[in-house]
Amino acid sequence: MNRQELIEGLAARTGLPEAAARRAVKALFGSTGDDGLIADALDRGERVAVSGFGSFVVRQRASRAIRDPRTGASRVLDARRAVAFRPGLALRDRLR
Numbered sequence: 001m002n003r004q005e006l007i008e009g010l011a012a013r014t015g016l017p018e019a020a021a022r023r024a025v026k027a028l029f030g031s032t033g034d035d036g037l038i039a040d041a042l043d044r045g046e047r048v049a050v051s052g053f054g055s056f057v058v059r060q061r062a063s064r065a066i067r068d069p070r071t072g073a074s075r076v077l078d079a080r081r082a083v084a085f086r087p088g089l090a091l092r093d094r095l096r
Helices: 001-012 020-031 037-043 087-093
Strands: 048-050 054-061 064-067 073-078 080-087
Touching: 001 020, 020 037, 037 048, 037 054, 080 087
Parallel strands: none
Antiparallel strands: 048 054, 054 080, 064 073
């Protein structure tokens, strides 16, 4: 499902006009050059939990040594932050 399909599905399920659904999706997820509510919260290091669906958290990844498979050269991959998603119980049960 892409962004447009999400907008169309939201409009169909809620009865909202497509323009209002587009604004809602943009507010939640953002768009090019514009952060949404979820990205803003994750950037601040907050956990975003959607009851029954799951939660998004930012995890700190440690730096580590890696090897380039093409050249065989070793280098260090810098420490970084990464987003992780953990599905909620209802979603896990549904996918089983």
